[in-house]
Amino acid sequence: MEVTRKNFRECLPLINESIKKADFLVIDAEFTGIINGRDVTMFDSPQEYYITLLKGSTDFLLIQYGLCAxxxxxxxxxxxNDAYNFYLFPRGRPGPEKIFLCQSSSLDFLSSQGxxxxxxxxEGIxxxxxxxxxxxxxxxxxxQKSYVSGNNNIPIPDENKQQIEDICKRVRVFLNEKKADSMEIDRCNAFIRRLLFQELGNRFKKEVFVEAKIAENKSRVLKVSRIKSEAEGRxxxxxxxxxEWEEVEEAVGFSKVARMISQSxxxxxxHNMLLDVIHTLNHFFQPLPADYPAFxxxxxLSNITVGKSSPDLSRVRQGSGGKPATARASPQQSRARSSSVSSPPEPPPRKRTSSGVFQVDELEPPPKKPELTRSKPEEPAPERPLAAISNGRRKAHAATAEDGDRCRDNPDYVLHLCQIPLRSVEPFR
Incomplete structure (x- = not known):
């Protein structure tokens, strides 16, 4: 579902329901750039990796967020799953102005993808x-408290007195003529509007109602409306x-969704989500700390106070298509998972035969990594265990491709294929 400013308020309860019923969530984000300056390398320490991304990426804008529950x-x-695609664009008034960088290659890539x-x-949220x-x-x-007390009056500078008096005279003429119900005062900067709110409120408190309005050309004007009764004024x-409070809620916008994820x-x-994590925390929660341990x-962090916790972030090396995942594991589950992770890997996938059983040649264990010595500088490195397992699964996939029709016709068989054990789930570090 595509979510923009137009339907965000209506979709918010549905999004909240999807997050609450989810067993796990998947996120992905798009930015106006990836990194400004030196790129990270495989030789960077965690501290150097984080600092490089922090300094080089936080000036870019997060412009699209994908959420799949x-x-x-x-x-x-x-x-x-329930999938949502959010267009995000922070706008000023009443929120803070946002100044950001763009990277030409990133924008070109986004444009090529439509x-x-x-x-x-x-329509960005x-x-x-x-x-x-x-x-x-x-x-x-x-x-809003000052509306009632009226104790925040400021003196009118001499250079602005004549302009304020002329506008007040126009308002008096408008009230006396009784030809229209409202009038607009344009070509006023923020300070003049502040003075007019003050003076018109003091001089015509029970006769007019003054409010700010954004014109079609995006300029701000003052709208002066005639009050016909005291009840209408209230x-x-x-x-x-x-x-005004609705405008604040709209300005907070997508941050509500990010905090729903956190609280859930x-x-x-x-996938490769460190940048997503950095931008998520930096744009929706708090400015990021300058050192890696604090980050x-x-x-x-979780459950500090409602709405101020950061998401429970994890990396999953292999997904599980069998049983539903749980948000928090019990101590028994944690011990079982720890035992599973530390134990040797399970036998490789088996190839399907006429009897419905899989069988493939057993994979030979990869040779031990040789010691690096000066006497053998050209000795090739052995095949990595992960590559060996991947090759075995590729063989199994090729062996079952010929029998695809039977797979589609037998749901139990397909379910058996999907029950790949969760070999490694480790917290984000």
Whole structure:
């Protein structure tokens, strides 16, 4: 399902339901660039790897987020999923302005894959970090309190007095003529609008209602509406406050989904996902720490307070198509998993015969890695165990390709093929 600003509010309950019922979640993200400066290398230490990505990638923007919630269907005996594709674009007003970098190769790649940049900018869902959201909510609360108290008046500078007086005279003429229900005041900067809110509220408090409005050309104007009764004035004040809070909720936007993932404590899976993790935490939660140990601690935090925990992140080397995964393993399951991981690998897949049994030639164990000595500089390295296992599975796949029709006609047989043991699940480090 594609989710944009237009349908985000309606889709939010559905997304929340999908996350809650999921056995595990899969994420993927797209950015305006990958890295700025030196790229990471296989010789970098974890600290160097993290610092390089932190300095070189956090100035890019996260513009698309894919979320797939997998859950087990007991009736059908297989996994099903709810997939969502979010267009993300943080916009100012009321949220903070976002300045970011772009990388030409990344944009070119996205364009070649059919990415819609017009939709991104026009319909992208906004987001912000938790500190930015806290500041925004506090500022709005204080501003709305000032509506009632009226104790935040500021003196009008001499150079602006004549302009304010001229506009107030226009409003008086508008009220006396009684030809229209509203009028607009344009060509005002933010400071002049602030002064007009103050002066019009003081001089015509029970006669007009003043609110800011964004015109078609994206400029901000003031709309002055005639108040016909005291009750109408109170209703307009309530509607104004509700609208301001709705704008805040829209500005928080996709951060709500990220925090749903965090609070669910479900297993989160991704391919080569360190960049996804860095951007997820940096854009939706908190600014990232400058050292790797603090980052690891931050990435594994959970249940500090509601809405302020980071996702339960894991890498999965091999998936499991058999039994549903659980978000948290019991102590017995943890011990069994530890024993499974530390034990020798299971026999390789077997080839299907006429009796329905698989059989392939046993794989020979790879030779031990030779010691590197000066006397044998040209000695080739042995085949890696992972490559040997991969070759064996490739043989098994080729052997079963000829019998594909029988696989499709026998669901139990297909289910047996899918029951690959979970050989290695380790926490994100």
């Amino acid at each position: 997998f859950y087990w269907n007991e009736t059908e005996k297989h996994y099903m 990415f819609d940049f017009n939709k991104l900018i026009k 906004s987001y912000m970090t938790e500190p930015a959201e806290t500041r925004l909510r506090e500022n709005l609360t204080e501003r 209703n307009k004040d309530s509607e104004k406050k509700e609208k 404590q479900k297993l989160v899976i991704g 690891k601690e931050f990435a594994h």
